[in-house]
Amino acid sequence: MSTFAFIVGGILPGIAVVIFIVGMVYRLSVWLKIPQPGRMTLFPASEGTTKAVVAEALFFPSLFRGDRVLWTFAWVFHATLALVALGHIRVITGFVDRVLMAMGMSAEGIATMSGTVGGIAGVILFATGTLLLIRRLTMQRVREISGLPDFFALLLLIAIIFTGDMMRFGAHFELEQTRIWARSLVTFSPQIPQHGMFLTHALLALLLIMYIPFSKILHFGGIFFTQSLIKRR
Amino acid sequence: MSRRKKVEDAITAINQGPKVLKLYMEMCARCGTCASQCPVYYAKPEKDINPVIRSDLIRAIYKKLSTTSGKLMGELVGARDFSEDDFEKWAEDFYECTGCRRCATYCPFGIDNSVITRKGRAILHELGLTPAVMQRVVDISLETGNTDGASPKAFMAAIEFLEEEMKEEHGIDIKIPVDVEGATYFYVPPSGDVLVNPEATTGIAKVFHVLGMADQWTMSSKCFDGANYGLFTGDDASMKADNKLYVDEAKRLGAKVMLMGECGHAYRIMKMMMEPAKWWGDLPFEITNCLQWTAIHIKAGRLQFDKTMNPMPVTYHDPCNFGRSCGIVDEPRIILEASCLDFREMYPNRGDNWCCGGGGGLSAMDTILDFRMEITGKKKMEQIRATGAKYVAAACSNCKRQLIQLMEYHNEDIVVGGVHDMLSRAILINGKAAQRIDYESGVAVESESG
């Protein structure tokens, strides 16, 4: 086993998970603790604050009213990302498979569906990610506020998407290996797939996971805080 | 304390709150939606006007001082140190945002750039760099209790004049009680509604009169201006000191209800800031505003109107502080629809309305008049023109000042006034509306139905 593979597949996952959890817990605890004197409600504010906040997190209605084009890119991008995240849980745990089988799907059926849905999702992600990048580069009001961290986050995501797509469409990769790998990590006896594209994909994804608590991507947790402050009736 | 230390302390203090500010430091996705919804950027799409760039003035220093990545990687992650020379520019930049909060309505995360603007202004205040015009308003207000610097004597003279005026209009005595201890309602208008555009105050007096409650309300000869510019200069101490005068006066008078006049930010400070944050503990009175109060009585059918007294097309400008920030949007419409023949909406409206261009105290700054007329007020001018209205009602002294100047500047023959002004002209007292001399033409206005 190469040192690179061992670091990426054996050591980094643990580090990334710890950094992510500690980082996010720290952020959340600070956000929970800090006082907010006075009310910041923006009207019209509906009676059900929680409902409104969840709606914002799921469907971005404010953005929908503010910038329809961006909403389309962003919503498709985020929704597909969520779907793909579910797909990855399936790929590493087999839990989703058990649920689907309980619902009456056959193993081949699941594999075909995963292949089709996953394949399409991968293409959509790459396309919308690229559109977001083009938007950032060409639209004046966005370009003038874009700095290195903004491009870094987006390019990192696009690179992860690209390497993921390559595993499906290019350098073929046997999915079963990831389950063995995931299981082996929990028992601290790493069995790491020796596959260049897989290792690159994993490396980039782990970097992203570690980067989230320190970057603007933590908006995926922060949105619940900021939105509940202005939606509070 | 050195200037540098003051700024550093003010910015690291964000770690202690308020919560919104801390969150805004950490999670802007830099998507550019706010710029597309900002009235200032709409008219001047330049980098310095972009809300994110303005907010970054603070955010960059915050990152430098309070984040590890900022300390290590500096500009690469948007962290920046500052120099003493930056602040002259700050004084311009932070007074180019009207604090309208429109950006927050459309931002996917609800990031309210006006909060960061106010923080920037607070730092400028610490450094003694608040624009002189603004500082003067704060100082005068703390000295005299009102932003016009009017004495109790001048106030009493104005009230007497209004009572005479109403006597002429209706042929009977309609009182404006002053300094009455034990009155249930303590009416707190913006001073402009007594000294400059007083019809809103006569409107309130007439409502009380018709309801047979003329002995249940009062004004104060010392506290007749809810306007509080500490909100705009970011100077919390002054804002609270000014606010305390009014809360103490309400307590002294023994009022049960503090009835805020047509002034958006005054109501917002009382209702959304002072009361929930318990600046002065639990209050022995409740807080409401004249729009809600009057609307309730109209809906209950207690007030009658002769709409033909207001035959011209009338539209309503939602002041950001009343609409977006306090949700008072239906009430002014109830009053205007009851008292005007041709009420028209302007679009968008209510919580989505565009700022008049004078928000955040800008309307008091004639030093930037051209900027207000050409840039911040541009969208508003377009919106008003599109309605075809001849009268724009705005429940806010700041909006009114900005809009009046806007109409003059752009040579528009459109009158700007309050909401209760329309009510004052149309409300029936003993079955008759006011017999009134028209201000512009000097001709008596006759009721068409009467």
Ligand code: SF4
């Ligand atoms: S709309 Fe919100 S998230 Fe987007 S750039 Fe503006 S403040 Fe940042």
Ligand code: SF4
């Ligand atoms: S508060 Fe209003 S003026 Fe200020 S940045 Fe936001 S939209 Fe623009």
